[in-house]
Amino acid sequence: MQRDGNRNVTGQERVKVAALVSVGRHPVTGRPRRAEYDARAVEIGLSLATGGNLHLAHAGECSPESEAALRAYLGMGIAGVDVLQQPAGADIVPALEAWLRELGPRLVLCGARGETGEASGLVPFLLAERLGWSLVCGLAAVESVDGDSMIVLQALPRGQRRRLKVRLPAVVTVDAAAQPARQSAFGPARRGGLQRLDTPVTPDGDAQSWTTAPARKRPKRLKIVKATSARDRFKAAAAKAEGGGGQVLTGVSAQAGAEAILKLLREEGVLR
Amino acid sequence: MLDVVLPVLVLGALALALLGALRRIGLWRQGRPSPVSVLGGLAAMPRRYLVDLHDVVARDKVFANTHVATGGGFVAAAVLLILVHGFQLESRVLSWALIAASVVMFAGALRVAARRRNPPVRLSRGPWMRLPKSLFAFASGVFLVTLPTAGVVPASFGGWALAGVLTLVVAWGIAEMFLGMTWGGPMKHAFAGALHLAFHRRPERFGGGRSTGLKPLDLGNPEAPLGVGKPADFTWNQLLGFDACVQCGRCEAMCPAFAAGQPLNPKKLIQDMVVGMAGGTDAAYAGSPYPGKPVGEHGGDAHSAIVLRGGHEGGRALVDAETLWSCTTCRACVEECPMMIEHVDAIVDMRRHLTMEHGNTPNKGREVLENLATTDNPGGFDPASRMNWAADLDLPLMSARGSADVLLWMGDGAFDMRNQRTLRALVKILRAAKVDFAVLGNEELDSGDVARRLGDEATFQALAARNAATLAKYRFREIVTCDPHSFHVLKNEYGAFGASYTVSHHSTFISSLMEKGRLALGEWTGGRVTYHDPCYLGRYNGEYEAPRKALKGIGIKVVDMERSGFRSRCCGGGGGAPITDIPGKRRIPDMRMEEINATKADVVAVGCPQCTAMLEGVVGPRPEVLDIAELVAAQLVAAPAAAQRAKKDVAEEVAA
Numbered sequence: 001m002q003r004d005g006n007r008n009v010t011g012q013e014r015v016k017v018a019a020l021v022s023v024g025r026h027p028v029t030g031r032p033r034r035a036e037y038d039a040r041a042v043e044i045g046l047s048l049a050t051g052g053n054l055h056l057a058h059a060g061e062c063s064p065e066s067e068a069a070l071r072a073y074l075g076m077g078i079a080g081v082d083v084l085q086q087p088a089g090a091d092i093v094p095a096l097e098a099w100l101r102e103l104g105p106r107l108v109l110c111g112a113r114g115e116t117g118e119a120s121g122l123v124p125f126l127l128a129e130r131l132g133w134s135l136v137c138g139l140a141a142v143e144s145v146d147g148d149s150m151i152v153l154q155a156l157p158r159g160q161r162r163r164l165k166v167r168l169p170a171v172v173t174v175d176a177a178a179q180p181a182r183q184s185a186f187g188p189a190r191r192g193g194l195q196r197l198d199t200p201v202t203p204d205g206d207a208q209s210w211t212t213a214p215a216r217k218r219p220k221r222l223k224i225v226k227a228t229s230a231r232d233r234f235k236a237a238a239a240k241a242e243g244g245g246g247q248v249l250t251g252v253s254a255q256a257g258a259e260a261i262l263k264l265l266r267e268e269g270v271l272r
Numbered sequence: 273m274l275d276v277v278l279p280v281l282v283l284g285a286l287a288l289a290l291l292g293a294l295r296r297i298g299l300w301r302q303g304r305p306s307p308v309s310v311l312g313g314l315a316a317m318p319r320r321y322l323v324d325l326h327d328v329v330a331r332d333k334v335f336a337n338t339h340v341a342t343g344g345g346f347v348a349a350a351v352l353l354i355l356v357h358g359f360q361l362e363s364r365v366l367s368w369a370l371i372a373a374s375v376v377m378f379a380g381a382l383r384v385a386a387r388r389r390n391p392p393v394r395l396s397r398g399p400w401m402r403l404p405k406s407l408f409a410f411a412s413g414v415f416l417v418t419l420p421t422a423g424v425v426p427a428s429f430g431g432w433a434l435a436g437v438l439t440l441v442v443a444w445g446i447a448e449m450f451l452g453m454t455w456g457g458p459m460k461h462a463f464a465g466a467l468h469l470a471f472h473r474r475p476e477r478f479g480g481g482r483s484t485g486l487k488p489l490d491l492g493n494p495e496a497p498l499g500v501g502k503p504a505d506f507t508w509n510q511l512l513g514f515d516a517c518v519q520c521g522r523c524e525a526m527c528p529a530f531a532a533g534q535p536l537n538p539k540k541l542i543q544d545m546v547v548g549m550a551g552g553t554d555a556a557y558a559g560s561p562y563p564g565k566p567v568g569e570h571g572g573d574a575h576s577a578i579v580l581r582g583g584h585e586g587g588r589a590l591v592d593a594e595t596l597w598s599c600t601t602c603r604a605c606v607e608e609c610p611m612m613i614e615h616v617d618a619i620v621d622m623r624r625h626l627t628m629e630h631g632n633t634p635n636k637g638r639e640v641l642e643n644l645a646t647t648d649n650p651g652g653f654d655p656a657s658r659m660n661w662a663a664d665l666d667l668p669l670m671s672a673r674g675s676a677d678v679l680l681w682m683g684d685g686a687f688d689m690r691n692q693r694t695l696r697a698l699v700k701i702l703r704a705a706k707v708d709f710a711v712l713g714n715e716e717l718d719s720g721d722v723a724r725r726l727g728d729e730a731t732f733q734a735l736a737a738r739n740a741a742t743l744a745k746y747r748f749r750e751i752v753t754c755d756p757h758s759f760h761v762l763k764n765e766y767g768a769f770g771a772s773y774t775v776s777h778h779s780t781f782i783s784s785l786m787e788k789g790r791l792a793l794g795e796w797t798g799g800r801v802t803y804h805d806p807c808y809l810g811r812y813n814g815e816y817e818a819p820r821k822a823l824k825g826i827g828i829k830v831v832d833m834e835r836s837g838f839r840s841r842c843c844g845g846g847g848g849a850p851i852t853d854i855p856g857k858r859r860i861p862d863m864r865m866e867e868i869n870a871t872k873a874d875v876v877a878v879g880c881p882q883c884t885a886m887l888e889g890v891v892g893p894r895p896e897v898l899d900i901a902e903l904v905a906a907q908l909v910a911a912p913a914a915a916q917r918a919k920k921d922v923a924e925e926v927a928a
């Protein structure tokens with residue numbers, strides 16, 4: 001019953017870590033809560049940076065309802081969250097970028113996607129691009145951190161893991177593969193501080209021209225398995241999606257490799 | 273010589289004892305304030321001792337008599353000793369009375385010694401083993417030194433040598449009895465116990481009353497501690513209560529978690545709190561340990577943490593978290609404790625700190641508490657599906673009706689397929705009796721019982737406030753529920769938030785319907801039936817009769833288990849225990865099922881969704897588990913003569 005979540009990762013001395021948190025939404029009741037993936041990101045942050053080296057930021061509105069949700073992060077044992085006040089319809093990326101530049105963390109942890117708003121999952125990518133930092137998505141665990149790099153486990157489909165050495169500073173995204181977040185406790189949640197910061201607001205030009213509508217459930221194609229035995233059915237259910245027609249390039253020049261990738265992207269219609 | 277030595281001895285010991293008392297009081301006052309009526313409490317103390325405490329002690333007849341002789345003899349002897357030998361009052365009458373008191377005490381001490389010869393395991397050993405000898409020393413010493421004063425033997429009898437020996441014997445007795453009372457020792461229970469009775473935190477318990485609802489935390493005040501993290505966070509009278517423990521182990525013998533080999537022993541827990549209050553380690557503890565946890569490895573003091581944060585390898589504080597999470601809050605220990613110590617309050621106080629400060633509720637705790645906060649039920653079900661079980665029943669909703677005689681509180685069992693059968697049976701009974709009832713439907717929320725027992729007072733208070741606000745919108749005469757946990761919380765714990773209702777358990781309501789002749793019932797023709805008293809109905813609310821009456825109403829003669837009524841053993845389902853799920857050697861429901869099996873019953877009647885779930889979870893072959901509502905509903909007769917009569921009664925009632 002004793003949790004080992006707070007086991008400290010080797011070599012984490014004084015790494016400055018930032019975690020970006022948002023206000024989540026409960027899937028059944030729609031009530032505000034700490035966002036599941038963001039909370040997992042904070043959990044990783046707590047295992048990396050004990051004490052005052054973990055900094056949390058939330059960009060968005062700070063209404064009474066969202067305050068309760070943000071306090072749920074504080075309840076994990078965190079002293080404060082910087083709230084970058086941004087109205088609805090603002091592009092939060094510039095504000096977060098400015099905050100990160102000023103803070104200068106070695107590692108930025110983000111949930112893979114939010115539970116409200118656009119929830120496109122693009123913020124970490126945009127931030128990494130603007131800051132010129134490395135990006136790793138689907139982080140399962142951080143194994144070790146030293147001055148300039150860290151070793152992490154990245155989650156791949158079907159429970160596979162890939163060990164990566166990542167140059168710091170880096171932005172990482174965290175999803176269901178990471179360890180669940182610890183319980184949020186009332187006492188620290190009540191004591192922790194929400195520091196409201198006035199930050200420049202950049203209107204989100206693109207989003208203003210969009211029309212939004214509630215999502216509809218799309219019909220799903222049924223996978224018809226013609227299996228005669230339980231073993232076949234199990235194999236069909238557990239089988240990997242067959243890529244087929246793939247091509248493994250080894251020992252080619254960077255130029256040839258890049259051309260092959262471009263060709264594939266054109267064929268698939270990703271690039272036109 | 274004796275008339276020189278004795279006054280010094282007696283008065284000196286008295287002075288030292290007084291000093292010890294001041295020190296002891298200082299230890300208690302490390303606790304937080306708790307308002308009590310000092311004079312009222314002291315005035316009520318003798319009655320509380322003679323009536324309430326002895327009612328509990330008298331469950332063990334032999335020992336009760338032993339205690340009356342020893343304790344009564346001692347109190348009389350001590351007072352007379354101070355008068356006759358301390359202040360040298362020359363009175364034959366007093367001297368003879370003192371001799372008589374010492375003889376009575378001696379007789380008692382003989383019985384104490386007999387019990388200590390082969391003591392039951394629940395009793396602590398250690399210093400307690402020397403107590404009979406000390407009692408002998410006191411009684412016989414006082415007897416002998418009083419013979420000259422009573423004029424039986426000349427004052428010079430025996431000479432210096434004998435006087436010296438007697439002085440030593442009396443000194444031993446006085447040291448144990450007077451100094452031990454306040455400096456620590458078995459006799460401490462007399463001093464602390466008397467004051468504990470006077471300043472009890474739940475004075476309502478005396479004089480046949482009942483006080484079982486947990487005390488609310490003041491969440492509005494950010495300075496108030498969230499539960500108990502260190503011994504000094506207890507209120508002073510809780511600390512005083514711990515000090516009153518006589519280590520009789522009656523609580524230990526009743527505790528289901530202890531019996532199941534989970535790491536909890538209520539007696540040891542109380543002793544650990546004494547260790548924490550005074551500072552030190554538990555090495556001197558001489559009773560049964562927490563199962564699986566050796567004695568001597570834990571310790572602490574009044575101002576350090578009781579449970580280590582994170583509870584990691586190697587580090588130990590006063591108690592381990594899993595000890596606190598093993599408790600089912602069944603109150604068997606409280607019910608049995610002759611010193612009226614409140615174990616459950618203490619355990620929940622410490623759990624509050626673990627949940628609300630450490631954020632460390634074990635196993636499914638986190639999930640359940642999050643579900644309660646986000647979906648208002650522990651299972652995380654869609655709150656809009658609370659009424660799905662009754663989709664075909666067309667139940668009247670309070671929101672549509674505004675008022676009804678009876679508000680049927682469904683409880684979270686509404687989400688559980690097994691309990692839905694009970695609910696349906698209950699609805700059938702209510703309809704057969706033409707009861708005017710309605711339900712809250714999806715407006716109902718979890719009562720907050722589990723959140724509160726898991727130490728999450730914030731979630732409990734939030735649920736309580738919202739439920740109370742909903743209930744305040746409607747008019748009803750009483751709430752009826754088939755869930756004793758909701759029953760207890762609505763009846764005894766919402767009151768602190770200004771919401772009080774008349775609440776009945778469904779068994780009470782059904783038996784009153786039977787009494788009024790509003791149910792036409794056939795006779796039970798099945799096999800033997802035993803009944804399992806739910807803790808939250810029985811010990812928490814004193815309802816032992818109604819369920820038996822309801823069963824009698826359908827012709828069932830209940831074959832009671834050995835542990836039944838106020839001594840019923842918990843099914844293991846209370847206090848969030850199935851959620852925190854601390855491993856032991858056995859499972860509590862398995863032990864209970866063994867007791868059920870011992871009655872050779874074919875059916876075990878229950879009155880609680882938790883009990884149903886726990887007992888049905890026991891592997892067969894085992895008796896069938898049926899709720900009282902199901903048993904009664906199965907006997908409803910379509911419309912025989914009796915029903916006609918019942919109808920007429922109803923008509924008359926309506927007319928009246």
Ligand code: SF4
Pocket residue numbers: 516517518519520521522523524538539542605608609610611612613
């Ligand atoms: S707590 Fe009560 S029942 Fe338990 S050992 Fe102490 S006095 Fe006896």
Ligand code: SF4
Pocket residue numbers: 523526527528529530536537538598599600601602603604605606615616842
């Ligand atoms: S309430 Fe029940 S489980 Fe808890 S300590 Fe007392 S007897 Fe044991």
